[in-house]
Amino acid sequence: MSERRIALVTGANKGIGYEIAAGLGALGWRVGVGARDEQRRAAAVAKLRADGVDAFDVPLDVTDDASVTAAARLLAEAGGLDVLVNNAGVTGGMPQQPGDVDVATVRTAVEVNVIGVVRVTEAMLPLLRRSAAPRIVNMSSGVGSLTRQSASAGEHQTGPLSVAYAPSKSMLNAVTIQYARALGDTNILINAACPGFTATDLNAFRGVRTPQQGAAIAIRLATLPDDGPTGGFFEDAGVVPW
Template sequence: MTDKRNALVTGANKGIGLEIARGLGKLGYAVWLGSRDEQRGHAAAGALRQEGLDVRLLLIDVADDASVAAAAKALKAEAGKLDALVNNAGISTGWVAPTEDRVSDVRAIYEVNVFGAIRTTQAFLPLLKASDAPRIVMMSSSLGSLAWASDFEAPMAYEANLLGYNSSKSALNAVTVAFAKELAPLGFKVNAGCPGYTATDLNQHSGPRTPEQGAAIAVRLATLADDGPTGSFYDDAGVVAW
């Protein structure tokens, strides 16, 4: 058990997730670094511990019911509660025209980006309810904004017209609102965060923002004060249109 606030970040062995873990660790959280790959997870957690941060590996594959259940059981035994859950794990299958995107690829994206976030949130809900200030962050994207996508004059409206990935983030935004509505009476803050166009493996490191910059919004939303918002979509500049 630990008296510190506990945070779980999924997909945290690299990229934005690793920087979210680092950012929360620097704020004094005991961070559970979620990774489906044990070797990479151990390496990432070890590197953060070398920086003096309280970071522990938690093996979790958000696309697998048994893995998520086992992770929740393990965290309960070690910590007893969870104060912040950052659903960061996400995938894309590449830049393919919507008319050519295979249903199997779209389904694989949804299994992680949408169902994975639902599965993980539901599994860790009892631990979050044990917190006096539970926070849930869904790592979304402006590509999931229907307001942006339907603006045919937006600079990247056509360039980033991805059927599976974009629609999965739109769905994740809807999931965010659904959880926020149900959990608001219990003091939860449930929000979606957009990291901006960040250089990661997901986009072949083509984005102009660093993972540290991309992680900032998640760290902020995971540590909101009691008078903070819920059921909203934010990036560094402020509110993002759904």
């Protein structure tokens, strides 16, 4: 492994992912900018470098086995991996209300938000196991909280009706727990992060938080001390109920 800590942030060419990369870079990390769009990825790397971040290009489509395998190989050649931030995500499309949703919409959300995370995590685990302080952060959402989804109006109910995006985040939370259980006897800490209602293209920029604010919880979980939590779901204010 490289002496300098290395992170991979998926979907890092814009929004919250970009700010996570920028935040880790500001802490002195070397950051792999994972994204599938070549032009946007290159522009993000150039902007980060202009701001003094040691950023490098990682071509990555989380829905493609060959792309993920190639990304893992690139990181191994770059010196290894200490932190994986699974940030890439999609809504799946609209509409998502029960009774008016296309199954393809659900499939798209799950393919990226869940299967994509599993695919990338599996490919990166061999590198993470060689790190002295490996961390995995899965970017979830408050709408993935079953407790909040089922709350009565006015009692922390969150998000509109959704049978694609919200359930995909609930499944991602469950996946996070399973990995935490499996990795419990290792030094790998894995947690889910809720960035809050952040203004990104995912919600047509209706969010009330900035991408930099949304990135803060991921940066905190990526830099946890060795005795930090694992298998949890966190937002800025603390623990999010499952």
